[in-house]
Amino acid sequence: MSKESFRDIIKNKAKLYFIDALGAMAFGLFATLLVGTILNTIGKSFNITFLTDVLWPLAQKATGPAIAVAISTSMSAPVLVVYAATVVGIAGNELGGPMGVYIATIFAVEFGKLVSRKTKIDIIVTPAVTVLIGVFIANFVGPYISAFMNFLGAIIINATDKAPFFMGIIVSVIVGIVLTLPISSAALCMMLSLSSLAGGAATIGCCCQMVGFAVISYRDNKMEGLVAQGLGTSMLQMPNIVRKPIIIIPPIISSAILGPISTMVFKLENTPLGSGMGTSGLVGQISTFTAMPNVPFIKLLGIVLLMHIILPAVLTFAIYEIFYRKGLIQDGDMKLYFK
Structure with missing residues (x-):
């Protein structure tokens, strides 16, 4: 052989x-x-x-x-x-x-x-x-x-509780990247029993990738791409990431910024099942309510909308615009070809 x-x-x-x-x-x-x-x-x-x-x-x-x-x-x-x-x-x-x-x-x-x-x-x-x-x-x-x-999961959870700033960045960025790679972030989080603040940070990273790519690729993919990535998976962008790796940088920066805000300011939590799902089928959001039953519904709904959807969209798009205006990312770089 x-x-x-x-x-x-x-x-x-x-x-x-x-x-x-x-x-x-x-x-x-x-x-x-x-x-x-x-x-x-x-x-x-x-x-x-x-x-x-x-x-x-x-x-x-x-x-x-x-x-x-x-x-x-x-x-x-x-x-x-x-x-x-x-x-x-x-x-x-x-x-x-x-x-x-x-x-x-x-x-x-x-x-x-x-x-x-x-x-x-x-x-x-x-x-x-x-x-x-x-x-x-x-x-x-x-x-x-x-x-x-x-x-291993307990180490990550305890480390996030003790060092919410740095671990918020690390967990959010890593799990977000895993979600977009052809690996299951949901399976990874389930294996690690990732919950508590770490689970919340993981969800942020996934949301930044899914919502972020849905928004910044709107020029290329319109509404079909917005829904497919925002409620489906940002894994659809993998062929484009292989061709032009820089397109994944805006969602990663958003994850690094919003991760510690989640762990330190809003103290969002999630369950092992929802932590690696992001906005896929809105499972990450539903699981957040399951993980935080003592927070008033309306208050938590506002925080979830802000941290899982609005800020990932706005922040990732703002970073993308800088790249776009400098010519680092161009039209067609994130085009999806639906069958």
């Missing part, structure tokens, strides 16, 4: 594991825990016991299997492997949380693929191997993974 072909294999596997699988993991989270959180919040607000006592616990239990199915599907696993992955998802989530599901499912799928359709009793061998490998990995490394991710 040539060095070039080996390099291609490594590159493809890296994309599969760290981009495709992580992105799919986020979808699994959205379809269960995210929807369940929103409906549970509605249930608590309007005293709908069906949403709080019936649907919410089921959504929580379904999270592991949903993540496993999403990941195995993204890895083009055979159907028997996908179905068997549900067991791996349950084990991974109980023993190691979302990160435990992620790692256990990847191992289970790869081994399941190796034996799939290789025997005459495939219907037994393939799911058996998938379940055995996945549950073994979940049982072996899950508790350590969970402990490490919680430890």
Whole structure:
């Protein structure tokens, strides 16, 4: 095997594991825990016991299997492997949380693929191997993974509480960049259990990227681009960022400015699920209300509108205008080509 072909294999596997699988993991989270959180919040607000006592616990239990199915599907696993992955998802989530599901499912799928359709009793061998490998990995490394991710998340949260200015900048900028890169910021924040002030700063960074790009690319993309990025994802700009990296600087500067304002002035918080979502489906905003139930609704609504939408839009556009007038960013640099 040539060095070039080996390099291609490594590159493809890296994309599969760290981009495709992580992105799919986020979808699994959205379809269960995210929807369940929103409906549970509605249930608590309007005293709908069906949403709080019936649907919410089921959504929580379904999270592991949903993540496993999403990941195995993204890895083009055979159907028997996908179905068997549900067991791996349950084990991974109980023993190691979302990160435990992620790692256990990847191992289970790869081994399941190796034996799939290789025997005459495939219907037994393939799911058996998938379940055995996945549950073994979940049982072996899950508790350590969970402990490490919680430890790392706790360090970030505690550091933000003790040094809100500097950590507000760091968390906001890093999570915002991750959101725009082909990596799931939502999955990252869930793995780290990022909440409290750190979760609030993370949300600011995501909002600066999403709302910021939506506004500064309006000349190129009009209303379709505004909605797609503002309520969808700024990840759509990745091809343009690769071609011209300077276009990501205005949202990053906005994140660095607004992050510490969030942590020090308004003391915004968020949940692990909402902290990496930004304005995608307004989940970051809904989760902020969930994380800060003691703040009067109208007051918090004003702060959220200001910090999550108005200031990211105004500040990012002002910085962009400086770049634009100096010729550093030009018309067409952020053009999206919708299919």
